[in-house]
Amino acid sequence: MKWVEEFKRLNKKYLLVGFLSSLSIFLIGIVLFRSIQNRNEFDKKSITAQIKPTLTNTAVPTLSVTPTFTPAPVLTLKPAEAPAKILFGIGSQAGSAMDYRIVKEAPVQMLTSWYNGTKDLEWMQVQKNDLIPRLYAKGYLVHLITWSDLPEETIQTPYGSACGRAYPVSTQVVEDMRQLAQIYSGPGPMYITLFTEFQTYTCTDNNWNGNENYWKTLKDNFRKIKDIFHANAPNSKVAISWGSWSGRYDDQSNQGGRSLFSHFEDILHESDFNAFQSMQSDSNVQDILDMTRILGSYGKPVMLAHYKPSNHSQDVFNSDMNKIFTDEIIHQLISNGLFAFSFMDNDMLENETSYQIVKNGIQKYGR
Missing domain, CATH: 3.20.20.80 (Glycosidases)
Incomplete structure (x- = not known):
């Protein structure tokens, strides 16, 4: 019957569109996920480059690596010694x-x-x-x-x-x-x-x-x-x-x-x-x-x-x-x-x- 065949034809079309839409959404999701992951990796590298971990010996036999912010030392200029006088x-x-x-x-x-x-x-x-x-x-x-x-x-x-x-x-x-x-x-x-x-x-x-x-x-x-x-x-x-x-x-x-x-x-x-x-x-x-x-x-x-x-x-x-x-x-x-x-x-x-x-x-x- 014609309406049956037309239904089958349309059903295939919609299935194909649905499949392509799902695939697009899936691919977009992957791209977004990798972008977020890369951004997190960048942030981690950026922090690591700025914060040098300090090795701290604790009471337990483990090595703890704790990132700490160390303030830059204040530069003080020592006055030049005055030359001896006569x-x-x-x-x-x-x-x-x-x-x-x-x-x-x-x-x-x-x-x-x-x-x-x-x-x-x-x-x-x-x-x-x-x-x-x-x-x-x-x-x-x-x-x-x-x-x-x-x-x-x-x-x-x-x-x-x-x-x-x-x-x-x-x-x-x-x-x-x-x-x-x-x-x-x-x-x-x-x-x-x-x-x-x-x-x-x-x-x-x-x-x-x-x-x-x-x-x-x-x-x-x-x-x-x-x-x-x-x-x-x-x-x-x-x-x-x-x-x-x-x-x-x-x-x-x-x-x-x-x-x-x-x-x-x-x-x-x-x-x-x-x-x-x-x-x-x-x-x-x-x-x-x-x-x-x-x-x-x-x-x-x-x-x-x-x-x-x-x-x-x-x-x-x-x-x-x-x-x-x-x-x-x-x-x-x-x-x-x-x-x-x-x-x-x-x-x-x-x-x-x-x-x-x-x-x-x-x-x-x-x-």
Whole structure:
């Protein structure tokens, strides 16, 4: 019958459409499922990439892997350490030095006075109740240098005959230093540089050989004077002062130059600090480096007690200052023990170019 065949034909058509529709829905479902699965996998990978698991040991014998968020450490910048500084000073007398322009415009904290003999005690005594209290009150460090320019002569010492300047090896200098200590004693630090350029005090300069009696007596007086200052000026520190030329050469046959240091090894160890001058007329930079290294090897702080080219050459002065006031040289000096640098006087600073070099250097490296 026609209606039966038509029914069969339509039924097949609908079945085919239904089948295709079901298949489409099934395929769409698979695609959606894989998309969701892939997205989950991506999310897991993303989290894994950001969170690094921390291995945690627990009380039970199992390994637990627990993802944890670890905050990034806070970056803190450590301040750079300030470079070490040098104590700068100037002479030649503290009273006038207080009014120097360099003292007012740069951190010059140590003022130097020179003592040349017994007669100086007269005017220094006057300062005891005036200038010296003012120095300490203003916070300056007091620095004394002793020097003798008396004629050389044959003298008798406890060790026998010697030839040289009599005052430094006399009993008089010991008593004079007691009075000097009492005059300058105060509440602040005081540095005493004894017998500056002492290598020139003997009739034959610089040599140990032939001068043994003089040097032994000078050592004895140094020890006595050091004890006197410690007793009468408790804030004092005492050293003996070398001429920088000793670092330039070595005379082993006469035990002069660098060979002389070993004969004063005991004093260099006993001193509160070690000191030298530098006054060469050609250049002083290498001398200053060498002397700081040599004296610093004895384990005590080193002071350049007085600096000035002996020929008053502005060119030498400027050359020295331009080389010294550099990070490299200052670092070497400090590393080898230099703690103080004193200009002999204000003469070289009357030149404006020289003044600015020194002012800038002290402002950068002075304390």
